[in-house]
Structure formats: structure tokens, C-alpha cells
Amino acid sequence: MMRFLLLFSRQGKLRLQKWFMPMSEREKKKIIRDMTTMVLARQPRTCNFLHWKDLKIIYKRYASLYFCLAVESQENELLALEIIHRYVELLDKYFGNVCELDIIFNFEKAYFILDEFLMGGEIQETSKQIVNRSIEASDMLQETMEEYMSKPAF
């Protein structure tokens, strides 16, 4: 089971946080601090796996963003790397050549996409196309509902 997923920039600014286990605000803040310090301190050509308390931390850097995923000790680390990569691909397909600014200004979309891909600490859907189609359909629903609600009633 995955415990949390964090996205942060090279300066340590948090761009997305998803927690799969209930935790108090203080704990969350402490974990964010620990993760950013640990991951940002790593040398460039080292392996992507770390140990922290009883969890395995898998991190990968894409352009200026660090994706940091914490899994329990019986999980497959190489597959976790694939999960991170799959999420980046989904973001890329949605935003078209995604960059950090897209995730900053449209953070709620990033969350919606994540919620179509992962749920409760596990993978929900293994097919890229189905996830993309669901997001598009939800967006379409939102737009039509907006239009419908904002149209004057005669």
C-alpha cells in the first residue's frame, strides 16, 4: 500500500500532497520537511530508493519537480517507479507537454487526475486510455452542468 505522494520543486516548495493514511497536520508538516531535506540532499547519479523509518521512499526527478512516493516495505520498488512514470504520462497527455507551472496553476486538475489513477493507496486503473477518457468525461459533465445552470430559465 502507498502511504503518501509528494511533489515538490527544487527549492523545496510543495506542489501536491496526497495522503493515503490519516495523519495529523503536525505529522504531515514534519514528514514534508523530512522528505524534502532527504531527497534534495541526494547526489545526481544515485539510486532512487531510500529507507525512512519502516517505509521505502521512491523518488524521481522530472525537469524541475521531484516526485516522492512512500510505500510499505513489502511493495515492489521498481513498480513504484513505473507508477510515478505513469502519473507523469497522464499529466502530460492532459495538459499537453506538462511543466511545473501547469501543476501550480491547475492543481485541482492534477488532483482529479490522481484520483482517477490511484485510490486508497492502490492502483485503480491500469489502462492509460480509460483514465484519460474518464477525466475528459468528468470535465465535459462539469462544463455542460455549468452551462445549464448559468443559462437563464425561460
Added chain:
Amino acid sequence: MSPSVPLQEMIRAIRSARTQCEERGVIQRECAAIRAQFRQVDNGARSHNLAKLLYVHMLGYPAHFGQMECVRMIASPRYSEKRVGYLGAMMLLDEKQDASLLITNSIKNDLSHSNQYIQSLALCTLACMGSAEMCRDLAPEIDRLLRASNSYIKKKAALCAVHIVRKVQDLGELFVPAARSLLTEKNHGVLHGAVVLITELCENNPETLERFRKTVPDLVQIMKSLVISGYSPEHDVAGISDPFLQVRILRLLRILGRNNEAASEAMNDLLAQVATNTDSTKTVGNAVLYETVLTVLDIKSESGLRVLAVNILGRFLLNNDRNIRYIAMTSLQKIVGTDHIAVQRHRGTIVDCLKDQDASVKRRALELSLALVSASNIRSMMKELLLFLSSCPLELRAQAASGIFNAAERYAPSQRWHIDTILHVLTTAGGDVRDETVPNLIQLITNTSELHCYTVHKLYRALLTDISQQSLVQVACWCIGEYGDLLLRGECQETEPVQVTEDNILDALEVVLQSHMSSPATRGFALTATMKLSTRITDNVDRIRSIVSIYGSCIDVELQQRAVEYNALFKKYDHMRAAVLERMPVIEKNSPGHTNGESAGEALKEVQPAQGSTAPSLPSNTASTAGGDLLDLLGGFEPTPPAPAPQGLTSTHTHTHTHTQISMIKCIFLQCCFFCFCFCFFFSTVPTLTVYDKGGVTLTLSCEKQSNSGLIVTLTASNSTDSDISGFTLQAAVPKSVQLHMKAPSGDFLPARGAAKVTQMVVLNNPNKVGYHVWRCCCCFFINNINKGN
């Protein structure tokens, strides 16, 4: 979808703030505006406001006033508001907040909504932050959705059920039938959810595990179709068809096949097929192979399959990708205990990984290398490990040093090699070794009497070069103090001859005494060593006298006490000085299994000396040479120091035999113990001491002053073993200046399990008022033991 303009404007405003203070100002203004908006009744911009609040929350500012707004928005009929409301609920609410209970009803309603996207929002939120009560409330609803809905909802309901089972274990029973039927679905998302649900149910409850074993053939079938089937564009990742599902199924198979022959048998072929057919050029393929290897090693697989798995790990070790090398070593670490020979084949690659740049890889390589050390490869492995120690990162040094010591202790091919290795470690990483290294090394040195000359020369040279490594300096001081006479002799067959004068040695010790780098303990060692040299050297005794008297007024209390006592030894007790400062007896280690390249002897127990002899500051009492007047030994008893070699033991044996006439036939297990203890007291009483406790026999001693020069000592013996002890006798020896009178013991029979004790009173008279009292006692007894290997 059109972006939320007010949200983006706010984000832009926050990002353009140049200082932290400015940013705080912007955020405070925005939050005030948001709070005002929340208080208003329905307006079209509610979702934008909540989204703004969530952004502010992500930056780390408090946002708890948005919780009620989330609850209200979830209940709204508009999809856009519901979406942001549920997102807010997942970010701001958790099961500890009271407001989370308020959304239970909304979730319940939304779960049966006609629109599947609204259903999915509710399911997602429940799986993210559902508390135990919410789960209990909504479990039947989830079960209904698991059975009768479209695949989009089914896969989400499955993961929701997983969350419910994690929160409330008892509800697992509810989902078992549905989970079973989901395995027949074709949709990969639903299949994945079903496999995860079954895994969770099996890990939860062993009976459920038994029931689900019947699904092994179905799972094998699904895997086969994934592995063999042609290219499926929807699920393909770099040539592997749906690796996520494959890995999940492999994990479930692992759980089902553990400790079960039949299930393991059923999946053997499949595992072999996956292991050989999966393409390992990309990470995905390696992920599937890795999971396969873990499964093979965990179930009851046949040996051919196990060898295949270890070979795959070996291939991983040679991979260019650092990640793969790392996980290969982690897995090898887990199996090095069981499949030792298979892992030994890859020893060369593992040792090469010690030189890797990455710290995590180095750590794994170190652990694995230490686990692979054996008697046959000790020399080559140690060369590599010592090379590693000189260049390893600081956080690994302590681990490496202690690992090297353990390995050297267990497999050292010769004494000299052992000592050389330890000295090498101390010179390279002396600051990072554990504290017990110093006494361990001292004990090792005293054991190898033929190498005393070589050792002391080497240590003297090391001391001259560098006095910063405290452990090394302590051992060096101790050795120079003990074996200084060997150092002065100059020749030593194993090192180049060098002329060392007494002044040189004293200079070296003085440097240690005066240096700022020396810790207080080290200075204590140096002072004692200087003192000991007063009996080993002939010309410069005055110099030693002056050093000792200077330190009599040292600020450090420990040094001062030592100096004062040594001063006393020079002045009042000069006649005892030679005997007190003699060579130490060999110190015995308490732990068994000490091979050290030589066989230790048969089943006869090791002889144990007393507790007091390991600290160098207490005087020892072997009376092999001058100073024999110190001890009046037991009649006929040879004063052999307690040596580990069997020869010494048998000689004391024969003496005891003649002494007490024992019948060998009756006795199966003869225990003869020899102990000496010394305590130093200046006319004060000593509280009750337990002076001997071994093999269930305890001997305690209590003293009581009778007159100004007399002392009554009561010795009490008790027996806590399961068999009786007969023929218990006590003998004691004291210095000539003290008179000893032993009263009759209460008996010589110690019944089992401490039913009765034997006491003996001893009266000591000290008319000359000598300062030190040194005693030696021997107790002999017999145990009839049924099992020999006691």
C-alpha cells in the same frame, strides 16, 4: 475545461510577492475575502473560493474555517461544487475531525446517484478518509455496488472495500463472495481491484486464506493469458502486457503458495515461464522479474526454480542500472541465510559493488559481504573490507569496523593475522570502534604469548606515529606497560630490529600523558603503564618516581588517586611493589565458541578467573616468580595461571584427585573450579559479595570486623542445580603476614535446588596491619549428572 480565473489571479498575486512578509499579507487579505464569501448564501463563485482556500492550505497556512464549507458544497446539486467540495474534504477533513461525520449522509446519497461520476467522487472520498463508523454504515452499500454496476464503478468499489477491510477487520466476511465472483471479469481495472481485495482479505484472516487457495488455478490462467497473449495496445507498457496487474497477481500467488505444497506445485510452471519469457531490457520487465523472484523464493518451489531465481538476481547484480543492483542486493541479503552456496557464487560482483559511488548501494554491499565471509575466503575478503574501510563514508565506518572484528574473531587463520587485522582497523578507523574493543584486544594479546614481542614492537611504532586514536593508544600503553622489557631487548624475529632505550619508552608515555588529545581514560592507562615499567626497567626508576609524584596533585580525580596509590607503593610498600606489578595472568573471555584458528580442547569446562583481574589498575596475584612470599599456596597446588589449554587443567585435576580421593566410576561429571579474587580494603568492612557463581553453585562471602586486627569472614555455599553435590570442601590461602583459622564447616553435602546451605567461618588475624589483603580460595565438589553435555 475553462480554468478558474479568480483562482489563477490569486496564485499569480501570491507568486509575485517578493518577500515572505508580502506573501503573508496577500494571503491574509485573500483569506478574509474568502471567509466573507463563505458567510454569504449561494453565489456562483463558491467553488472558486474553496479552490483558493485549498491552494493557501497547500502553502502551509491554516485553513480549518473551510471545513464547514466543504460539507455544504458536497451537499450541493452542482457537479462543479461537489467536485471541489469532495477534494476539500479529502484535503482538510480526516477521521479525527468532527465535521467528517456530517458528510456521511451526503456520501450515502451520492453512492446511489444516477450519474456514475458523482458515485465515483463519493467512493473516492470514502476510500481516502472514511472513518470506522462511516465504513460500518456504508459497507452494505459498497457490497451492492460490487455486484451490480458497470465496470467503472466496480473497480472503485473494490478499492473502497479494501479500505473498509483495513479499517474494520470484521467486515471482511461480507466481501468474500463478491470478491470471488469478480475474478471472472474481463476488465483489467476490475480484475486488479479484485486481486487487491483478495490479497487484503487473505492477509487479514487465515481461514479466508484457506478458502481462496482454490482460486490459484484461475489466477494462473489469468497470468498465462497476460504473458502469452499478443500485443494489446490498451495495457501495453514497453512490450509487457499490463505489468501492474501481473505484479499484483504474483504477489497474491506468493501469499497463497507460502507453506503450502499443493498450491506451490500448481504455480511452478507459470513462474518458470514468466521468469524465462519476460523481457528484461526495460525497468518494467525487471519489475515483473523481481516480483517473480520474490515469489519463487518465498513459496515451496522446487530446487531448479530456486536456482533460476538466484541466477536472475545474479544477472541483476551485473546490470548497469544502479536501482536494479540495489534491489538485487536487498533480495540476496534476505536469502543469504538459507541459500548460502548459491549466493557465494556471486561474491565477486558483490565485493565490486563496495566501490560503487552510491551510498545506499555501498551499505547493502557491506552487509552482504559481511554475511558472505567464511573460513575459506577470509583472507581475500578481509583485504577488500580493509580497503573499503579506509575509503568508506563516515556513517558506515562503525558498522564496517564491528563487522570486520566479528569476522576476524570467527575465522582468523592465525593469531598474528588476527592481531594485524585489528591493529589495521584501529589505525584507520580507531575513533569509530565500540568500547569493548580495547579489553577484547588486550585479552587477545595476552592469549598469544609467543607474539608478545612482535605485538609490543608494532604498537610502540604505531604510538610514535600517531596518538590521536584513543583505542589504539590505550592498547599500546597497556602493552608497553606489560611487555616493556621485551621492547628493550631490541631483537624480535618478526620485525626489523630497532634500538629502543628506556628513555624513549618513558618519553612516548609522557607524551601521551601530557597531550591534549588524550582522553582521561587514556591518561589513566598511560600512568599505570609508567608505573608498571618501574619493575621492568632498571635505570630510570627515579624518573618514574618523579612522574608519579607530580600527578599526585593532578586535577583529574582518577589520575590523582592512582598517582597517590602508586606513590604509596613506592614509599611504604616498596617490598610488595615487584609482586603487585607483575605480569598479568591470561584473561578469559566469557563467551564460548572462540576458535581462533586453533582447536580449544574437549568438553572440559573453561577455568574462570575472578572478576577483578581485567582492570589494569588492580594488582594481580600470579606468583610465578619473585614475590612468592605474597601468597602461601595450598599444599601441593601448582600455581599455574588459569590457561585455556587443556594441559593446565589436567594438572590441577590430578592434584585434586590426590587431595580428596574420589572414585571416578561414580562420578560422571567432574567439576573442579579454581578461582581467585582480590579485594583491597583499608580496615573497613566489605559488604556481602558473591564471589563465585557458576553452574548453579553460588558462593557468597560476608565480612565482619571483630577487633582492631581481626576479621571474621563467613563463606556460604548454595546449590541451585537439580542434582546433589557431595564432597564439598573449601580451602583457602592467605599471605604469610596474616593468620588464618578455618572453623569446621557445617557439612559437605549440598542438596539440590538450594534446600540447604553450607557455611564455614574463617577468622583472619592481621597483627602487622598490612594494607592489602589477598585471598585465594578453592572449592572442590562433585555432581552426579545424568546428561553429559551440561
